[in-house]
Amino acid sequence: MNLLKDLGIEKPLILAPMAGGPSTPQLVAAASNAGILGSLGCAYETPEHIHETIRKTKELTTKPFAVNLFAPQADPILSQSQIEAATTALALYRKELELTSTPSLKPPFSYDFEKQFEVVLKAAPAGFSFTFGLISKEHINACKSQRILTMGTATTLEEALLLEDLGVDAIVAQGVEAGGHRGLFSTETPDPLIGMLELAKSIVKNTKIPVIAAGGIxxxxxMRAALATGAQVAQMGTAFLLCDEAGTSAPYRQALTNSPSDATKLTRAFSGRIARGIENRFMREMENKKESILPFPAQNNFTRDIRNKSAQMGKSDFLSLWAGSNFSRIRKMPAKELIEVLWQEYLSN
Ligand SMILES: Cc1cc2nc3c(=O)[nH]c(=O)nc-3n(C[C@H](O)[C@H](O)[C@H](O)COP(=O)(O)O)c2cc1C
Incomplete structure (x- = not known):
C-alpha cells in the first residue's frame, strides 16, 4: 500500500494532530495546501465543536486532511481519599492564581467518543487517526465504508501488532522523543521508552502495513533518517508549534524559544497520562506529590482551570508545555515556508 497515493498527498509528511489549541484549522489547511497531510487534534472538543472545526478547515482547503481523536477511555472510579489528596495538592496553586472554586470530580471526564466519531464519519476527511489504544472493528469498517484511511498509534511492537490485527490502514510509530502524550495502550504497565528509529524499524520489519514515524523529527x-527505517511517511508536531498559524499561546511560545535544549521531561502531572513537555514549576513540584495525581482523564479535567488561568495571566508556570525532546531546533515561520524549507533540506541530503 502506498500511503502518499492513498492519502492523496505530495510529500511524505504529516502535520501531527495537536489537541488543546495548537492545531487550528488555519495551521492544518496551510499544511494540506502545501502538499502534506494536516491533522486536526479534536479530542478535547464537543461533537458540535468538531463539526465547526472541520467546516472551517474545509473552507480553507480542498486538499486532504485528517482528524484525530483519543480512543474511548473508561472513566476511573475515584476514592474519597484520592479526591482529597488531589484537592489538597492543587489548593495552593488555585490560591496563588486566585481561583475561587475547585472543579467537580464527577464523571464523565471526557466527551462521548461515539458522538465525536459520528461527526468525523459524516464529514469523511481523508484520514482518521487515534491514540491511547484500540477502537472497535465496527469503527474501522465504518471508516472504510466512507473511504477514510485509518491510522492507529503504537509505542511498542506489541501495540503495533494489535493495531494491524484490528485492520488499521497505517501505524504511527511514536518514539519516546515525541512531544505531547505517549500513545501507550495501558496506563498500568511500565513505559519501555523506545526511541523513534528503533521502533519504526521493528514495526516495519514485523508488520505488513505502512508505518508513519513520529518523535523528535x-x-x-x-525526515530522511526517519524514512530510512522503511517508514513511508514522517509525522512532525513540535516543529510546527511556532508557525504563525498555530494556536500556541504566548507564554508557551516563549518557553519553546527560551528554554535550555535539555528542558523536556516526561510527566503525569497535568493529565494523569505520561506526556513529554518542557519542565516548569508545576511539573517539578508535582514530582514530589505523585501520589496525589489522579488517573487520566480525571487529572486532566481537574487541572484545566489552573492551566487556563495560567495562560490568561501569561504565565508558563502551570501550563502544559508539550514539546518533543528536540524542540530547541524549532523554527518560527509560516507553515508553508517551513514545509518548503523542510522539503529542500530533505532533498539536499
Ligand atoms: C502540543 C502537542 C499536542 C499533541 N496532541 C496530540 C493529539 O491530540 N493526538 C495525538 O495522537 N497525538 C498528539 N500529539 C503527539 C503527536 O501526534 C506526535 O506523536 C508528536 O508530535 C511527534 O513528536 P514531535 O513533537 O517531536 O514531532 C501531540 C503533540 C504535541 C507536541
Whole structure:
C-alpha cells in the first residue's frame, strides 16, 4: 500500500494532530495546501465543536486532511481519599492564581467518543487517526465504508501488532522523543521508552502495513533518517508549534524559544497520562506529590482551570508545555515556508 497515493498527498509528511489549541484549522489547511497531510487534534472538543472545526478547515482547503481523536477511555472510579489528596495538592496553586472554586470530580471526564466519531464519519476527511489504544472493528469498517484511511498509534511492537490485527490502514510509530502524550495502550504497565528509529524499524520489519514515524523529527535530515527505517511517511508536531498559524499561546511560545535544549521531561502531572513537555514549576513540584495525581482523564479535567488561568495571566508556570525532546531546533515561520524549507533540506541530503 502506498500511503502518499492513498492519502492523496505530495510529500511524505504529516502535520501531527495537536489537541488543546495548537492545531487550528488555519495551521492544518496551510499544511494540506502545501502538499502534506494536516491533522486536526479534536479530542478535547464537543461533537458540535468538531463539526465547526472541520467546516472551517474545509473552507480553507480542498486538499486532504485528517482528524484525530483519543480512543474511548473508561472513566476511573475515584476514592474519597484520592479526591482529597488531589484537592489538597492543587489548593495552593488555585490560591496563588486566585481561583475561587475547585472543579467537580464527577464523571464523565471526557466527551462521548461515539458522538465525536459520528461527526468525523459524516464529514469523511481523508484520514482518521487515534491514540491511547484500540477502537472497535465496527469503527474501522465504518471508516472504510466512507473511504477514510485509518491510522492507529503504537509505542511498542506489541501495540503495533494489535493495531494491524484490528485492520488499521497505517501505524504511527511514536518514539519516546515525541512531544505531547505517549500513545501507550495501558496506563498500568511500565513505559519501555523506545526511541523513534528503533521502533519504526521493528514495526516495519514485523508488520505488513505502512508505518508513519513520529518523535523528535525537526528538519529535513531527521525526515530522511526517519524514512530510512522503511517508514513511508514522517509525522512532525513540535516543529510546527511556532508557525504563525498555530494556536500556541504566548507564554508557551516563549518557553519553546527560551528554554535550555535539555528542558523536556516526561510527566503525569497535568493529565494523569505520561506526556513529554518542557519542565516548569508545576511539573517539578508535582514530582514530589505523585501520589496525589489522579488517573487520566480525571487529572486532566481537574487541572484545566489552573492551566487556563495560567495562560490568561501569561504565565508558563502551570501550563502544559508539550514539546518533543528536540524542540530547541524549532523554527518560527509560516507553515508553508517551513514545509518548503523542510522539503529542500530533505532533498539536499
Ligand atoms: C502540543 C502537542 C499536542 C499533541 N496532541 C496530540 C493529539 O491530540 N493526538 C495525538 O495522537 N497525538 C498528539 N500529539 C503527539 C503527536 O501526534 C506526535 O506523536 C508528536 O508530535 C511527534 O513528536 P514531535 O513533537 O517531536 O514531532 C501531540 C503533540 C504535541 C507536541
Amino acid at each position: 525537526m528538519n529535513g535530515q531527521d
